[in-house]
Amino acid sequence: DSLPPGMDPPSSGKLPSTQDPTLGELPRGFHHLYTSIEYECASSLYQHYGSPRRTCLKTGRWSGRHVSCSPGEGSNHTEIGWPWHAAIYLRSHSIHSAGSGLQGAPEEASSPWQLVCSGALVTQLSVLVAAHCLVVAGVGKPQWVDPVNIKVVMGIHSPGQMRTLKQLQVSTVLVHPSFDPVTLDSDLAIMKLLYKAKISERVLPVCLPKMQGGEVTATQGYATGWLLASDSRSSSKPSLDAETAQTGVVELGDVVQCERQFSQSGAPVTITDNMLCAMRHPLNPTKPCPTVSAGITIIPSPATKPSSGPSEGQGDDSVVWELLALESWGYEKWNCGPGLYTVHTRINNFKDWIQKNMK
Template sequence: MQQLLVLIVALIGSVQSVNITKLSATSRKFNFHLRARIVGGRQTTIEDFPYQVSIVHDRSHTCGGSIYKPDIIITAAHCLVDIEMHDLAVVAGTTDWEGGGVETSIRKFVMHPKFDPKTFDYDIAILKLTDKLQYGPRIQPITLPVYRQEFKPGSVGVVSGWGALGEDGDDPDELHFTSLKIVSNNECYKAYRDINPVTKNMMCAWIRKGGHGTCQGDSGSALVVGNVLAGIVSWGLGCARPNVPEVYTKVSTFRRWLDLNIKSLNN
Protein backbone atom coordinates (compact mmCIF):
# COMPACT_ATOMS: atom_id res chain seq x y z
CA MET A 1 0.00 0.00 0.00
CA GLN A 2 1.34 3.41 -0.88
CA GLN A 3 1.84 5.83 1.95
CA LEU A 4 -0.98 8.24 2.60
CA LEU A 5 -1.23 11.67 4.05
CA VAL A 6 -4.20 12.01 6.37
CA LEU A 7 -7.03 14.29 5.18
CA ILE A 8 -7.69 17.76 6.21
CA VAL A 9 -4.74 17.79 8.43
CA ALA A 10 -2.29 19.11 5.87
CA LEU A 11 0.32 16.70 4.65
CA ILE A 12 3.84 17.22 5.68
CA GLY A 13 5.93 16.12 2.77
CA SER A 14 5.31 13.61 0.02
CA VAL A 15 3.29 10.42 -0.01
CA GLN A 16 6.51 8.53 0.40
CA SER A 17 7.22 10.27 3.68
CA VAL A 18 4.33 8.80 5.68
CA ASN A 19 2.97 5.32 6.08
CA ILE A 20 -0.51 5.17 7.55
CA THR A 21 0.34 1.94 9.30
CA LYS A 22 2.63 3.95 11.61
CA LEU A 23 0.08 6.26 13.17
CA SER A 24 1.00 7.12 16.74
CA ALA A 25 1.30 10.01 19.12
CA THR A 26 4.60 10.91 17.52
CA SER A 27 2.90 11.44 14.18
CA ARG A 28 0.72 14.29 15.37
CA LYS A 29 2.12 16.36 12.50
CA PHE A 30 0.34 13.83 10.38
CA ASN A 31 2.03 13.74 7.07
CA PHE A 32 -1.35 12.43 6.12
CA HIS A 33 -3.98 14.75 5.44
CA LEU A 34 -4.91 15.07 8.95
CA ARG A 35 -6.31 18.30 7.80
CA ALA A 36 -5.02 20.86 10.19
CA ARG A 37 -5.25 23.92 8.03
CA ILE A 38 -7.55 24.85 5.22
CA VAL A 39 -5.87 25.19 1.83
CA GLY A 40 -7.06 27.89 -0.56
CA GLY A 41 -9.75 29.07 1.81
CA ARG A 42 -10.54 32.29 3.56
CA GLN A 43 -10.21 33.47 7.12
CA THR A 44 -13.47 33.44 9.05
CA THR A 45 -14.80 33.83 12.58
CA ILE A 46 -16.18 31.29 15.01
CA GLU A 47 -19.61 32.95 14.82
CA ASP A 48 -19.94 31.50 11.31
CA PHE A 49 -18.86 28.02 12.48
CA PRO A 50 -19.93 27.89 16.14
CA TYR A 51 -19.91 24.08 16.22
CA GLN A 52 -16.16 24.01 15.47
CA VAL A 53 -13.74 23.11 18.28
CA SER A 54 -10.00 22.61 18.52
CA ILE A 55 -8.74 19.40 20.10
CA VAL A 56 -5.51 20.28 21.88
CA HIS A 57 -2.80 17.78 22.76
CA ASP A 58 0.01 18.91 25.06
CA ARG A 59 -1.06 22.52 24.53
CA SER A 60 -0.90 22.32 20.71
CA HIS A 61 -3.77 22.16 18.22
CA THR A 62 -3.96 18.62 16.91
CA CYS A 63 -7.38 18.07 15.35
CA GLY A 64 -10.79 19.60 14.92
CA GLY A 65 -14.14 18.39 16.17
CA SER A 66 -17.83 19.27 16.17
CA ILE A 67 -20.15 20.09 19.07
CA TYR A 68 -23.21 17.85 19.09
CA LYS A 69 -24.36 18.23 22.70
CA PRO A 70 -23.11 20.61 25.43
CA ASP A 71 -20.75 17.88 26.60
CA ILE A 72 -20.38 15.75 23.44
CA ILE A 73 -17.84 16.30 20.64
CA ILE A 74 -17.66 14.21 17.46
CA THR A 75 -14.27 13.77 15.79
CA ALA A 76 -12.07 11.27 13.93
CA ALA A 77 -10.80 8.14 15.67
CA HIS A 78 -7.30 8.57 14.26
CA CYS A 79 -6.97 11.78 16.29
CA LEU A 80 -6.99 9.68 19.48
CA VAL A 81 -4.58 6.87 18.62
CA ASP A 82 -1.94 6.35 21.34
CA ILE A 83 -3.14 9.45 23.18
CA GLU A 84 -3.59 9.72 26.95
CA MET A 85 -6.90 11.33 27.82
CA HIS A 86 -5.35 13.58 30.47
CA ASP A 87 -3.13 15.14 27.77
CA LEU A 88 -6.16 16.29 25.77
CA ALA A 89 -8.43 19.33 26.02
CA VAL A 90 -11.14 20.90 23.88
CA VAL A 91 -11.20 24.62 23.08
CA ALA A 92 -14.57 26.02 21.93
CA GLY A 93 -16.00 29.42 21.09
CA THR A 94 -12.93 31.09 19.64
CA THR A 95 -11.64 32.14 16.22
CA ASP A 96 -8.03 31.91 17.44
CA TRP A 97 -7.51 28.54 19.09
CA GLU A 98 -4.63 29.96 21.16
CA GLY A 99 -6.61 32.81 22.67
CA GLY A 100 -10.03 33.27 24.19
CA GLY A 101 -12.83 30.77 24.11
CA VAL A 102 -13.59 28.06 26.64
CA GLU A 103 -11.24 25.19 27.41
CA THR A 104 -12.43 22.01 29.07
CA SER A 105 -10.89 18.63 29.75
CA ILE A 106 -12.19 15.31 28.47
CA ARG A 107 -13.90 12.96 30.89
CA LYS A 108 -13.83 9.94 28.57
CA PHE A 109 -13.96 9.04 24.90
CA VAL A 110 -15.08 6.20 22.65
CA MET A 111 -13.40 5.22 19.38
CA HIS A 112 -15.27 2.98 16.98
CA PRO A 113 -14.12 -0.56 17.85
CA LYS A 114 -13.66 -1.40 14.15
CA PHE A 115 -11.40 1.57 13.41
CA ASP A 116 -8.56 0.38 11.18
CA PRO A 117 -5.40 2.56 11.35
CA LYS A 118 -4.16 0.95 8.13
CA THR A 119 -7.13 1.94 5.97
CA PHE A 120 -8.87 4.59 8.14
CA ASP A 121 -12.14 2.70 7.86
CA TYR A 122 -14.59 3.39 10.74
CA ASP A 123 -12.73 6.64 11.50
CA ILE A 124 -15.08 8.14 14.06
CA ALA A 125 -14.97 8.87 17.80
CA ILE A 126 -16.96 10.61 20.53
CA LEU A 127 -15.56 12.80 23.31
CA LYS A 128 -17.40 13.30 26.60
CA LEU A 129 -16.40 16.62 28.16
CA THR A 130 -15.81 17.15 31.86
CA ASP A 131 -17.88 20.34 31.84
CA LYS A 132 -20.85 21.28 29.70
CA LEU A 133 -20.39 24.10 27.21
CA GLN A 134 -22.73 27.05 27.47
CA TYR A 135 -24.46 27.78 24.16
CA GLY A 136 -24.31 31.28 22.72
CA PRO A 137 -23.41 33.06 19.46
CA ARG A 138 -19.94 31.44 19.45
CA ILE A 139 -20.90 27.97 20.70
CA GLN A 140 -23.68 26.01 18.99
CA PRO A 141 -24.37 22.33 18.15
CA ILE A 142 -24.27 20.80 14.68
CA THR A 143 -27.17 18.76 13.30
CA LEU A 144 -26.54 15.09 12.56
CA PRO A 145 -27.80 13.40 9.37
CA VAL A 146 -30.46 10.74 9.52
CA TYR A 147 -29.34 7.13 9.29
CA ARG A 148 -27.94 6.36 5.81
CA GLN A 149 -28.74 9.84 4.49
CA GLU A 150 -27.10 10.40 1.11
CA PHE A 151 -25.58 13.57 -0.30
CA LYS A 152 -25.72 13.89 -4.08
CA PRO A 153 -22.54 14.28 -6.13
CA GLY A 154 -22.15 17.93 -6.99
CA SER A 155 -23.68 19.11 -3.72
CA VAL A 156 -21.63 21.83 -2.04
CA GLY A 157 -20.08 21.22 1.35
CA VAL A 158 -18.17 23.58 3.62
CA VAL A 159 -15.20 22.58 5.75
CA SER A 160 -13.45 24.69 8.38
CA GLY A 161 -10.40 24.29 10.57
CA TRP A 162 -7.06 25.51 11.82
CA GLY A 163 -5.07 23.20 9.56
CA ALA A 164 -2.03 24.02 7.45
CA LEU A 165 -2.44 26.41 4.54
CA GLY A 166 -0.63 24.00 2.22
CA GLU A 167 1.46 20.81 2.19
CA ASP A 168 4.49 22.91 3.15
CA GLY A 169 2.46 25.82 4.48
CA ASP A 170 2.23 27.54 7.83
CA ASP A 171 -0.30 26.66 10.51
CA PRO A 172 -2.51 29.70 11.08
CA ASP A 173 -3.93 30.61 14.46
CA GLU A 174 -7.14 31.95 12.89
CA LEU A 175 -10.00 29.76 11.70
CA HIS A 176 -10.27 29.25 7.91
CA PHE A 177 -12.90 27.66 5.66
CA THR A 178 -13.44 26.59 2.07
CA SER A 179 -16.16 25.03 -0.09
CA LEU A 180 -15.91 21.67 -1.86
CA LYS A 181 -18.17 19.53 -4.05
CA ILE A 182 -19.29 16.03 -3.16
CA VAL A 183 -17.80 13.32 -5.41
CA SER A 184 -19.43 9.95 -6.10
CA ASN A 185 -17.81 7.05 -4.25
CA ASN A 186 -17.30 5.32 -7.58
CA GLU A 187 -15.16 8.18 -8.89
CA CYS A 188 -13.35 8.43 -5.57
CA TYR A 189 -12.68 4.68 -5.56
CA LYS A 190 -11.08 4.93 -9.00
CA ALA A 191 -8.79 7.72 -7.83
CA TYR A 192 -7.53 5.66 -4.86
CA ARG A 193 -7.78 2.07 -6.13
CA ASP A 194 -3.99 1.62 -6.15
CA ILE A 195 -3.47 3.49 -2.87
CA ASN A 196 -6.15 2.74 -0.27
CA PRO A 197 -9.71 1.36 -0.30
CA VAL A 198 -12.64 3.77 -0.29
CA THR A 199 -15.40 1.96 1.61
CA LYS A 200 -19.13 2.43 2.16
CA ASN A 201 -18.24 4.15 5.44
CA MET A 202 -16.55 6.98 3.57
CA MET A 203 -17.55 9.87 1.32
CA CYS A 204 -15.45 12.19 -0.82
CA ALA A 205 -15.29 15.84 -1.84
CA TRP A 206 -13.00 18.09 -3.87
CA ILE A 207 -12.44 20.98 -6.20
CA ARG A 208 -11.28 19.07 -9.28
CA LYS A 209 -8.67 21.63 -10.31
CA GLY A 210 -7.21 21.56 -6.80
CA GLY A 211 -6.10 24.48 -4.71
CA HIS A 212 -8.89 24.16 -2.13
CA GLY A 213 -9.18 21.60 0.63
CA THR A 214 -7.91 20.39 3.96
CA CYS A 215 -4.47 19.67 5.33
CA GLN A 216 -2.57 18.73 8.48
CA GLY A 217 -4.51 19.74 11.55
CA ASP A 218 -7.94 19.68 9.93
CA SER A 219 -8.53 16.03 10.79
CA GLY A 220 -11.71 15.47 12.76
CA SER A 221 -13.33 18.68 11.53
CA ALA A 222 -16.74 18.79 9.88
CA LEU A 223 -17.76 18.68 6.23
CA VAL A 224 -21.16 20.35 6.38
CA VAL A 225 -23.77 20.01 3.64
CA GLY A 226 -27.04 21.87 4.10
CA ASN A 227 -26.30 22.60 7.77
CA VAL A 228 -25.83 18.88 8.45
CA LEU A 229 -22.65 17.09 9.59
CA ALA A 230 -22.17 15.02 6.44
CA GLY A 231 -18.52 14.05 6.85
CA ILE A 232 -15.54 14.09 9.19
CA VAL A 233 -12.10 14.96 7.81
CA SER A 234 -10.28 11.62 7.65
CA TRP A 235 -7.58 11.02 5.02
CA GLY A 236 -6.36 11.78 1.54
CA LEU A 237 -3.35 12.09 -0.72
CA GLY A 238 -1.51 15.34 -0.12
CA CYS A 239 -3.40 18.58 0.38
CA ALA A 240 -5.81 20.03 -2.18
CA ARG A 241 -4.09 18.37 -5.14
CA PRO A 242 -5.71 18.49 -8.60
CA ASN A 243 -7.91 15.49 -9.49
CA VAL A 244 -7.46 13.98 -6.01
CA PRO A 245 -10.62 13.76 -3.84
CA GLU A 246 -10.45 14.15 -0.07
CA VAL A 247 -11.92 11.29 1.94
CA TYR A 248 -14.27 11.82 4.88
CA THR A 249 -15.98 9.54 7.36
CA LYS A 250 -19.61 9.25 6.23
CA VAL A 251 -21.49 10.24 9.37
CA SER A 252 -24.93 9.00 8.28
CA THR A 253 -23.58 5.43 8.24
CA PHE A 254 -22.79 5.77 11.94
CA ARG A 255 -25.91 7.56 13.18
CA ARG A 256 -27.17 4.55 15.14
CA TRP A 257 -23.71 3.89 16.58
CA LEU A 258 -23.47 7.53 17.66
CA ASP A 259 -26.89 7.51 19.33
CA LEU A 260 -26.16 4.28 21.20
CA ASN A 261 -22.73 5.31 22.43
CA ILE A 262 -23.68 8.84 23.39
CA LYS A 263 -26.44 7.34 25.54
CA SER A 264 -23.89 4.98 27.07
CA LEU A 265 -21.44 7.81 27.81
CA ASN A 266 -24.18 9.69 29.64
CA ASN A 267 -24.89 6.78 31.97
Protein backbone atom coordinates in the same frame (compact mmCIF):
# COMPACT_ATOMS: atom_id res chain seq x y z
CA ASP B 1 -44.18 27.38 -18.68
CA SER B 2 -41.29 25.19 -17.59
CA LEU B 3 -38.58 26.16 -15.16
CA PRO B 4 -35.52 27.92 -16.58
CA PRO B 5 -32.76 25.58 -17.70
CA GLY B 6 -30.30 24.73 -14.96
CA MET B 7 -32.62 25.45 -12.05
CA ASP B 8 -31.65 23.11 -9.24
CA PRO B 9 -33.27 22.32 -5.89
CA PRO B 10 -32.62 24.83 -3.08
CA SER B 11 -29.78 22.68 -1.69
CA SER B 12 -27.60 23.72 -4.63
CA GLY B 13 -27.70 27.34 -3.52
CA LYS B 14 -30.75 28.87 -5.28
CA LEU B 15 -34.04 29.54 -3.54
CA PRO B 16 -37.31 29.90 -5.53
CA SER B 17 -40.15 31.95 -4.10
CA THR B 18 -43.37 30.15 -3.22
CA GLN B 19 -46.30 30.07 -5.62
CA ASP B 20 -49.86 31.36 -5.07
CA PRO B 21 -51.96 28.23 -4.34
CA THR B 22 -55.20 29.96 -5.45
CA LEU B 23 -54.18 29.77 -9.12
CA GLY B 24 -54.75 26.05 -9.36
CA GLU B 25 -52.58 23.00 -9.91
CA LEU B 26 -50.23 22.67 -12.86
CA PRO B 27 -48.10 19.72 -13.97
CA ARG B 28 -44.82 19.41 -12.12
CA GLY B 29 -42.19 21.79 -13.53
CA PHE B 30 -44.71 24.33 -14.91
CA HIS B 31 -45.77 27.75 -13.59
CA HIS B 32 -48.56 30.23 -14.29
CA LEU B 33 -48.04 33.21 -16.59
CA TYR B 34 -46.27 36.14 -14.85
CA THR B 35 -45.13 33.98 -11.96
CA SER B 36 -41.94 35.44 -10.53
CA ILE B 37 -39.13 33.47 -8.95
CA GLU B 38 -36.48 35.08 -6.78
CA TYR B 39 -33.04 33.60 -6.19
CA GLU B 40 -30.29 34.02 -3.65
CA CYS B 41 -27.22 31.99 -2.80
CA ALA B 42 -27.44 29.67 0.19
CA SER B 43 -24.18 30.87 1.74
CA SER B 44 -21.96 33.90 1.85
CA LEU B 45 -19.25 31.61 0.49
CA TYR B 46 -21.06 31.78 -2.87
CA GLN B 47 -21.35 34.57 -5.41
CA HIS B 48 -24.61 35.02 -7.32
CA TYR B 49 -24.53 35.17 -11.12
CA GLY B 50 -27.47 36.01 -13.39
CA SER B 51 -30.79 37.67 -12.58
CA PRO B 52 -31.99 37.67 -8.96
CA ARG B 53 -35.63 37.73 -10.17
CA ARG B 54 -37.13 36.01 -13.25
CA THR B 55 -40.72 36.17 -14.55
CA CYS B 56 -42.70 33.74 -16.71
CA LEU B 57 -43.48 35.57 -19.99
CA LYS B 58 -46.11 35.09 -22.73
CA THR B 59 -43.37 33.85 -25.03
CA GLY B 60 -43.01 30.76 -22.87
CA ARG B 61 -39.61 31.89 -21.63
CA TRP B 62 -38.30 33.38 -18.42
CA SER B 63 -37.10 36.96 -18.23
CA GLY B 64 -33.56 37.79 -17.26
CA ARG B 65 -30.41 35.71 -17.34
CA HIS B 66 -29.63 32.14 -16.31
CA VAL B 67 -29.04 31.84 -12.55
CA SER B 68 -26.10 30.15 -10.84
CA CYS B 69 -24.17 30.30 -7.58
CA SER B 70 -20.44 29.64 -7.40
CA PRO B 71 -17.74 30.23 -4.79
CA GLY B 72 -16.72 33.85 -5.31
CA GLU B 73 -13.17 35.08 -5.63
CA GLY B 74 -13.98 37.71 -3.02
CA SER B 75 -15.22 35.28 -0.40
CA ASN B 76 -13.14 35.57 2.77
CA HIS B 77 -12.99 31.87 3.62
CA THR B 78 -10.50 32.22 6.45
CA GLU B 79 -12.75 34.48 8.55
CA ILE B 80 -15.90 32.35 8.43
CA GLY B 81 -16.37 30.98 11.94
CA TRP B 82 -18.52 27.96 12.70
CA PRO B 83 -19.59 27.86 16.38
CA TRP B 84 -19.39 24.04 16.56
CA HIS B 85 -15.86 23.87 15.10
CA ALA B 86 -13.59 22.59 17.87
CA ALA B 87 -9.79 22.66 18.02
CA ILE B 88 -8.43 19.38 19.42
CA TYR B 89 -5.09 19.59 21.22
CA LEU B 90 -2.95 16.73 22.53
CA ARG B 91 0.02 16.95 24.86
CA SER B 92 3.12 16.47 22.74
CA HIS B 93 4.48 14.02 25.30
CA SER B 94 1.47 11.72 24.83
CA ILE B 95 2.05 11.73 21.05
CA HIS B 96 5.79 11.08 21.05
CA SER B 97 6.06 8.80 24.11
CA ALA B 98 3.27 6.34 23.48
CA GLY B 99 3.50 3.12 25.44
CA SER B 100 5.81 4.57 28.09
CA GLY B 101 3.09 4.47 30.71
CA LEU B 102 3.56 8.18 31.43
CA GLN B 103 0.69 9.66 29.40
CA GLY B 104 -1.18 10.78 32.48
CA ALA B 105 1.76 11.38 34.79
CA PRO B 106 1.55 14.62 36.86
CA GLU B 107 5.16 15.56 36.04
CA GLU B 108 4.17 15.89 32.39
CA ALA B 109 1.62 18.62 33.11
CA SER B 110 3.92 21.21 31.54
CA SER B 111 4.42 19.21 28.34
CA PRO B 112 3.70 21.26 25.19
CA TRP B 113 0.28 21.12 23.52
CA GLN B 114 -0.08 20.35 19.83
CA LEU B 115 -3.08 21.13 17.63
CA VAL B 116 -3.94 17.90 15.79
CA CYS B 117 -7.51 17.91 14.46
CA SER B 118 -10.87 19.52 14.11
CA GLY B 119 -13.85 18.27 16.05
CA ALA B 120 -17.59 18.94 15.93
CA LEU B 121 -19.62 19.85 19.03
CA VAL B 122 -22.88 17.84 18.83
CA THR B 123 -24.15 18.30 22.41
CA GLN B 124 -22.93 20.33 25.37
CA LEU B 125 -21.08 17.23 26.57
CA SER B 126 -20.06 15.54 23.31
CA VAL B 127 -17.55 16.27 20.55
CA LEU B 128 -17.09 14.08 17.46
CA VAL B 129 -13.62 13.59 16.04
CA ALA B 130 -11.93 11.26 13.56
CA ALA B 131 -10.59 8.36 15.64
CA HIS B 132 -7.19 8.36 13.91
CA CYS B 133 -6.50 11.78 15.48
CA LEU B 134 -6.33 10.12 18.91
CA VAL B 135 -4.09 7.18 17.99
CA VAL B 136 -0.65 7.57 19.53
CA ALA B 137 0.76 4.27 18.26
CA GLY B 138 -0.59 2.31 15.31
CA VAL B 139 1.57 -0.84 15.23
CA GLY B 140 -0.68 -3.83 15.87
CA LYS B 141 -3.48 -2.89 18.23
CA PRO B 142 -3.77 0.93 18.34
CA GLN B 143 -2.87 2.77 21.52
CA TRP B 144 -5.02 5.74 22.44
CA VAL B 145 -4.07 9.01 24.04
CA ASP B 146 -5.18 9.34 27.66
CA PRO B 147 -8.17 11.73 28.05
CA VAL B 148 -6.17 13.86 30.52
CA ASN B 149 -3.86 14.70 27.63
CA ILE B 150 -6.66 16.03 25.41
CA LYS B 151 -7.98 19.56 25.41
CA VAL B 152 -10.95 20.83 23.40
CA VAL B 153 -11.08 24.53 22.61
CA MET B 154 -14.26 26.20 21.37
CA GLY B 155 -14.93 29.73 20.16
CA ILE B 156 -11.80 30.34 18.05
CA HIS B 157 -12.97 32.56 15.21
CA SER B 158 -10.13 35.00 14.69
CA PRO B 159 -6.87 35.99 16.41
CA GLY B 160 -7.06 38.04 19.60
CA GLN B 161 -10.25 36.54 21.06
CA MET B 162 -8.74 34.99 24.19
CA ARG B 163 -11.58 36.18 26.44
CA THR B 164 -14.22 34.32 24.43
CA LEU B 165 -12.43 30.98 24.20
CA LYS B 166 -13.71 27.92 26.01
CA GLN B 167 -11.10 25.33 27.05
CA LEU B 168 -12.78 22.05 27.87
CA GLN B 169 -11.43 18.92 29.51
CA VAL B 170 -12.24 15.42 28.25
CA SER B 171 -13.44 12.73 30.64
CA THR B 172 -13.88 9.76 28.29
CA VAL B 173 -13.11 8.76 24.72
CA LEU B 174 -15.35 6.22 22.96
CA VAL B 175 -13.92 4.87 19.70
CA HIS B 176 -16.29 3.18 17.28
CA PRO B 177 -15.92 -0.60 17.79
CA SER B 178 -15.50 -1.18 14.03
CA PHE B 179 -12.67 1.31 13.60
CA ASP B 180 -9.91 -0.18 11.46
CA PRO B 181 -6.54 1.56 11.95
CA VAL B 182 -5.28 0.20 8.61
CA THR B 183 -8.16 1.01 6.24
CA LEU B 184 -9.55 3.78 8.49
CA ASP B 185 -13.05 2.40 8.08
CA SER B 186 -15.45 3.68 10.78
CA ASP B 187 -12.96 6.46 11.59
CA LEU B 188 -15.00 8.03 14.37
CA ALA B 189 -14.78 8.68 18.10
CA ILE B 190 -16.89 10.50 20.68
CA MET B 191 -15.12 12.63 23.25
CA LYS B 192 -17.23 13.15 26.37
CA LEU B 193 -16.51 16.41 28.14
CA LEU B 194 -15.92 16.70 31.87
CA TYR B 195 -18.19 19.77 32.08
CA LYS B 196 -20.87 21.12 29.78
CA ALA B 197 -19.85 23.56 27.08
CA LYS B 198 -21.52 26.89 27.78
CA ILE B 199 -23.74 27.79 24.84
CA SER B 200 -23.26 31.25 23.34
CA GLU B 201 -23.22 32.95 19.95
CA ARG B 202 -19.75 31.50 19.41
CA VAL B 203 -20.34 28.04 20.89
CA LEU B 204 -23.26 26.01 19.50
CA PRO B 205 -23.83 22.32 18.66
CA VAL B 206 -24.26 21.22 15.05
CA CYS B 207 -27.14 18.92 14.10
CA LEU B 208 -26.72 15.26 13.23
CA PRO B 209 -28.30 13.91 10.01
CA LYS B 210 -32.07 13.46 10.13
CA MET B 211 -31.93 9.70 9.75
CA GLN B 212 -29.62 6.71 10.02
CA GLY B 213 -28.13 5.61 6.71
CA GLY B 214 -29.77 6.28 3.40
CA GLU B 215 -28.45 8.01 0.31
CA VAL B 216 -26.46 11.21 0.60
CA THR B 217 -28.18 13.62 -1.78
CA ALA B 218 -25.92 16.61 -1.20
CA THR B 219 -23.46 17.38 -3.98
CA GLN B 220 -21.48 20.07 -2.16
CA GLY B 221 -20.51 20.94 1.38
CA TYR B 222 -18.53 23.46 3.38
CA ALA B 223 -15.30 22.03 4.78
CA THR B 224 -13.28 23.72 7.48
CA GLY B 225 -10.02 22.78 9.21
CA TRP B 226 -7.30 24.44 11.26
CA LEU B 227 -4.21 25.79 9.53
CA LEU B 228 -1.12 24.25 11.11
CA ALA B 229 2.03 26.34 11.28
CA SER B 230 5.44 24.91 10.46
CA ASP B 231 6.20 24.71 14.19
CA SER B 232 3.14 22.41 14.59
CA ARG B 233 1.67 24.85 17.10
CA SER B 234 3.60 23.16 19.87
CA SER B 235 4.03 25.24 23.04
CA SER B 236 3.63 24.96 26.80
CA LYS B 237 0.16 26.47 26.38
CA PRO B 238 -2.18 26.13 23.39
CA SER B 239 -1.65 29.21 21.20
CA LEU B 240 -5.35 29.87 21.39
CA ASP B 241 -5.23 33.43 20.08
CA ALA B 242 -3.32 32.55 16.92
CA GLU B 243 -5.18 29.66 15.32
CA THR B 244 -6.90 30.25 12.00
CA ALA B 245 -9.54 28.15 10.28
CA GLN B 246 -9.62 27.65 6.53
CA THR B 247 -13.07 27.13 5.06
CA GLY B 248 -13.91 26.22 1.48
CA VAL B 249 -16.52 24.60 -0.71
CA VAL B 250 -16.00 20.94 -1.58
CA GLU B 251 -17.73 18.75 -4.14
CA LEU B 252 -18.70 15.19 -3.35
CA GLY B 253 -17.22 12.85 -5.93
CA ASP B 254 -17.84 9.49 -7.53
CA VAL B 255 -16.37 6.58 -5.56
CA VAL B 256 -15.06 4.82 -8.68
CA GLN B 257 -13.19 7.94 -9.83
CA CYS B 258 -11.90 8.46 -6.30
CA GLU B 259 -10.50 4.92 -6.08
CA ARG B 260 -9.02 5.23 -9.57
CA GLN B 261 -7.19 8.44 -8.67
CA PHE B 262 -5.59 6.87 -5.58
CA SER B 263 -4.68 3.75 -7.57
CA GLN B 264 -3.02 5.80 -10.32
CA SER B 265 -1.05 7.61 -7.61
CA GLY B 266 0.34 4.30 -6.39
CA ALA B 267 -1.95 3.95 -3.40
CA PRO B 268 -4.72 1.45 -4.22
CA VAL B 269 -7.51 1.76 -1.66
CA THR B 270 -11.06 0.58 -1.13
CA ILE B 271 -13.71 3.18 -0.39
CA THR B 272 -16.26 1.55 1.93
CA ASP B 273 -19.92 2.43 2.39
CA ASN B 274 -18.90 4.36 5.52
CA MET B 275 -16.82 6.81 3.48
CA LEU B 276 -17.41 9.78 1.18
CA CYS B 277 -14.99 11.26 -1.35
CA ALA B 278 -14.69 15.01 -1.82
CA MET B 279 -12.44 17.53 -3.54
CA ARG B 280 -12.06 21.30 -3.46
CA HIS B 281 -14.48 23.17 -5.68
CA PRO B 282 -12.52 24.30 -8.78
CA LEU B 283 -13.67 27.92 -8.35
CA ASN B 284 -12.36 28.21 -4.80
CA PRO B 285 -9.71 30.93 -4.52
CA THR B 286 -6.34 29.45 -5.49
CA LYS B 287 -3.78 29.67 -2.70
CA PRO B 288 -0.59 27.81 -1.80
CA CYS B 289 -1.46 24.47 -0.28
CA PRO B 290 -1.13 24.80 3.51
CA THR B 291 -0.99 22.07 6.09
CA VAL B 292 -4.55 21.74 7.35
CA SER B 293 -5.79 19.60 10.22
CA ALA B 294 -8.31 16.87 9.46
CA GLY B 295 -11.45 18.96 9.19
CA ILE B 296 -15.23 18.70 9.34
CA THR B 297 -17.78 19.10 6.53
CA ILE B 298 -21.27 20.52 6.97
CA ILE B 299 -24.29 21.17 4.75
CA PRO B 300 -27.52 23.17 5.15
CA SER B 301 -30.11 20.66 6.30
CA PRO B 302 -32.47 19.71 3.45
CA ALA B 303 -35.38 20.13 5.88
CA THR B 304 -34.83 23.86 6.32
CA LYS B 305 -34.68 26.89 4.08
CA PRO B 306 -31.05 27.84 3.45
CA SER B 307 -30.41 31.55 3.53
CA SER B 308 -27.31 33.71 3.55
CA GLY B 309 -25.06 31.44 5.61
CA PRO B 310 -22.88 32.51 8.54
CA SER B 311 -22.22 36.18 9.10
CA GLU B 312 -19.25 37.51 11.04
CA GLY B 313 -18.53 34.09 12.44
CA GLN B 314 -22.07 33.23 13.49
CA GLY B 315 -24.59 30.86 11.96
CA ASP B 316 -27.66 32.29 10.21
CA ASP B 317 -30.76 31.75 12.37
CA SER B 318 -32.82 30.62 9.36
CA VAL B 319 -30.47 27.75 8.54
CA VAL B 320 -30.15 24.44 10.35
CA TRP B 321 -26.63 23.16 9.70
CA GLU B 322 -26.01 19.43 9.56
CA LEU B 323 -22.76 17.53 10.06
CA LEU B 324 -22.07 15.60 6.87
CA ALA B 325 -18.61 14.11 7.42
CA LEU B 326 -15.28 14.12 9.25
CA GLU B 327 -12.13 14.20 7.13
CA SER B 328 -10.29 10.92 7.48
CA TRP B 329 -7.38 10.70 5.02
CA GLY B 330 -6.02 11.95 1.72
CA TYR B 331 -2.74 12.95 0.11
CA GLU B 332 -1.12 14.08 3.35
CA LYS B 333 0.32 17.59 2.94
CA TRP B 334 -1.06 17.81 -0.61
CA ASN B 335 -4.61 16.97 0.45
CA CYS B 336 -5.93 20.48 -0.15
CA GLY B 337 -4.76 20.62 -3.76
CA PRO B 338 -7.38 21.20 -6.47
CA GLY B 339 -8.48 18.06 -8.25
CA LEU B 340 -7.34 15.69 -5.48
CA TYR B 341 -9.80 13.64 -3.48
CA THR B 342 -9.88 13.37 0.28
CA VAL B 343 -11.84 10.62 2.03
CA HIS B 344 -14.30 11.39 4.81
CA THR B 345 -16.21 9.43 7.43
CA ARG B 346 -19.89 9.44 6.48
CA ILE B 347 -21.75 10.56 9.60
CA ASN B 348 -25.27 9.45 8.68
CA ASN B 349 -24.13 5.80 8.78
CA PHE B 350 -23.29 6.25 12.47
CA LYS B 351 -26.18 8.36 13.75
CA ASP B 352 -27.71 5.58 15.88
CA TRP B 353 -24.35 4.73 17.49
CA ILE B 354 -23.60 8.39 18.14
CA GLN B 355 -26.96 9.09 19.78
CA LYS B 356 -26.73 5.96 21.90
CA ASN B 357 -23.26 6.79 23.22
CA MET B 358 -23.30 10.56 23.60
CA LYS B 359 -25.83 10.48 26.46
